[in-house]
Amino acid sequence: MAKTITEKILGGAVGELVEREIDLMMCHEVTTPPALKMLAERGISKVWDSNKIVVTPDHFVPNKDIESAQLAKELNDWAVEQGIKHHYKLGCHGVCHAILPEQGHVKPGLVIVGADSHTCTYGALGAFSTGIGSTDCAYVLATGKLWFKVPETLRFNITGRLQPGVTAKDVILYIIKEIGVDGAQYKAMEFGGEVIDRMSDEEKMTICNMAIEAGGKNGIIETEDYKSDKDCQYEQVYDMDVSDLEPLVAYPHLPSNGKSISEAEKDGIKLDQAFIGSCTNGRFSDLQASAGVLKGKKVQCRTIVIPATTDIYKRCLKEGLIELFIEAGCVVSTPTCGPCLGGHMGVLAKGEKCISTTNRNFVGRMGHPESEVYLASPVTVAASALSGKITDPRKYI
Amino acid sequence: MKAKIHVYQRDNINTDEIIPARYLNTDKEAELAKHAMEDIDKEFVGRVQVGDVVVAGGDFGCGSSREHAVWALRGAGVKAVIAKSFARIFYRNAINNGFLAIECKELDEGLKTGDEIEIDLEGGEIRKDDKVYKFSPIPDFVKKIMEKGNLLETI
Structure with missing residues (x-):
């Protein structure tokens, strides 16, 4: 059966519950320390794969107060103790959703989760990626797996030509204005069309980053090798000509x-x-x-x-x-x-x-x-x- | 089960309102609980009692992935949230913590803060006096996690 790129990567039919192996897990200092406590309480002392976890402190660093310093310390000590291969300590750190793609961790076709809602950013490079909470984070750290419900896909065809001074940010703010903050609730948002095709990877990341602001499960853009099948079933197709779009x-x-x-x-x-x-x-x-x-x-x-x-x-x-x-x-x-x-x-x-x-x-x-x-x-x-x-x-x- | 309710008719009550990021420098439930719903209702924490239920419009819990939103509500004594719909990550976080999140499309303006309702989980009904609001039964895989109390107990 013809499938969308999201259905292909998750490997199931729309609505199906699937348990998927996780290719990459992102951890920062606000949502991961609670997960570490949950694991410690249950006597789980080893992560499933120290090569598949990326750690960077970003939210409150350099530490803003004693409490946040404690969280950053818990994250750092754990990453060192577990021998996490990709650990970006303060001084080579970055905002998580910028540093993962920049350092080459994001690749098309991967299943990536992060304990942060803007994890949907990585779909810009053709990965399935979505945000999760701390308990899910603990589950992944322990097992390397997670359950997903395969989402329906909304397709956004963005056509025309952007005027000078109108950017990817304006395009995504326009899409969210059109469909509302819950317009894509639980759904995959697949972005395409000539305007998206002409965008740089960084611009595509701005687009996918804000999929969550429409309630989306993931944002995703096709790549050379990972495409939706021609006759795949989209729940809805939006055709948007942005030639007359103003900055928003x-x-x-x-x-x-x-x-x-x-x-x-x-x-x-x-x-x-x-x-x-x-x-x-x-x-x-x-x-x-x-x-x-x-x-x-x-x-x-x-x-x-x-x-x-x-x-x-x-x-x-x-x-x-x-x-x-x-x-x-x-x-x-x-x-x-x-x-x-x-x-x-x-x-x-x-x-x-x-x-x-x-x-x-x-x-x-x-x-x-x-x-x-x-x-x-x-x-x-x-x-x-x-x-x-x-x-x-x-x-x- | 019976519960007193706190009603917010608005849609899109987000995690920044449920537990503002300025308090995320801790993950201690008792600390978070002091600030539950602070940016939407400053009086909530003073009013809420153990076993109460929050009732809201659509897309409850949208925004950040912070599980602190569930912990803050639970820490404040809230036993369940009933909403027209839930944002995805909040819903997952609730289930994973064994915290009851009931999606009820039939909610209307008939429910007011301070009302007492009865929730019938098996029958899929919320009752207020003679008025009945139906909701879809909790899915089986969710029930399994709820029974164990936490996703991690299923490992």
């Missing part, structure tokens, strides 16, 4: 609250903070695009730039981007998820407004419950930082 800004408090930049500009929203970084948009090409806008100018609100991995940081340094950001008045930090989830390195005060290249704008996401987060692309965030209010990036492109 997702207003508080849902990623589906997209508004076109021309509408948003009219609102004249004054910003306290701009953030460029995260697993959605903290890769080199994202920072380079922001730098193109910021070059030789000064920001008008506090602006935080965080390269997502150590290697991206080093490349930015070599190519003069770090200096460019600092000259423009930005703060640049070592890799961390920090500000995206209101952890540290850029927490918002009561009533503050932030435009951000991240993925969630829920109540209290980046700080005080009465603060506001506006989601946009790296160029829209950079342009907005320059005027201190939400601004169309196309005047700088």
